[in-house]
Amino acid sequence: MDTLNGRVAVITGAGSGLGRELSLLCAKAGMRLALADVDVAGLDTTVSLLPEGTEAFTRQVDVSKPEAVEALCDATYVSYGAAHLVFNNAGVAASGPTWTSTLDDWNWVLGVNLMGVVHGVKSFVPRMLASGEPGHIVNTASLAGLSSVPGSSVYCVSKHGVVTLSECLHHELQAAGGHLGVSVLCPAFFKTGIAESERNRPADLAEANPLGEEYAKFVKAAIEAGRLSAADIARITLEAVQEGRFYILPHGGAVRQVETRMRDILEQRAPTNPLGTA
């Protein structure tokens, strides 16, 4: 996209972490904002941090619900008549061995992380295509979408899904004329509220992996140790969008991890453990 000033950004998961930093950065670039989250208080805090004069509306949206995302899209077009930059960013994490992961874990995490992106694409892309205006979709995956991490299979499955969905979408958008682009964001750990994802788990999906706590300790420690901040990741992401880059891997070490996995596959050897644990 040539310019962001005056264009419309839609950001899910805007009430915390990366979504909040993307909101601030887009506002600083002069964009008009549609901010969505399940966490209304978090959205209010984000709005309180926006530069004065920013045009923004907030909406409580559970991205796992198609009708809620469709209503967000309707509200965006009613308010602004357009959507140019759509960040399908809301996400949650669950930990623990695959065989003790509950169906509630699977339904919750896949519902938010994967189906949330599906709903964002289904609602926004047809209208963005029809408008003929330039636009871009940014799907937040993770390095966990390009690797296989013990104790994180539910999360990894959701993020691998986001990566391949984005790759397919890229090809399709090219064939559809190329005025819409897509990027997939694959960061390693950085400090946000993701380790406290349980705060957003719905009551009807309450049964968590009984061994999750043990694994979650590792995730919390890795997040605390993250070298890049959420603001860094937001800045790198927006730069990549402006360059029209598809894969966004903000952490340098990630490249080696991905390369090792690819070599394992091509040489048909057992997968290397990315954590280096037994």
Ligand SMILES: NC(=O)c1ccc[n+]([C@@H]2O[C@H](COP(=O)([O-])OP(=O)(O)OC[C@H]3O[C@@H](n4cnc5c(N)ncnc54)[C@H](O)[C@@H]3O)[C@@H](O)[C@H]2O)c1
């Ligand atoms: N922090 C990391 O280390 C890391 C690494 C790789 C990828 N990611 C991804 O980055 C994205 C942003 O997460 P974050 O790290 O900023 O965490 P975060 O917890 O700070 O923010 C996630 C936001 O999503 C919202 N959310 C949760 N469930 C929702 C739902 N059903 N509908 C709408 N909103 C919902 C939360 O309320 C929260 O505001 C996620 O997709 C996450 O998987 C994070």
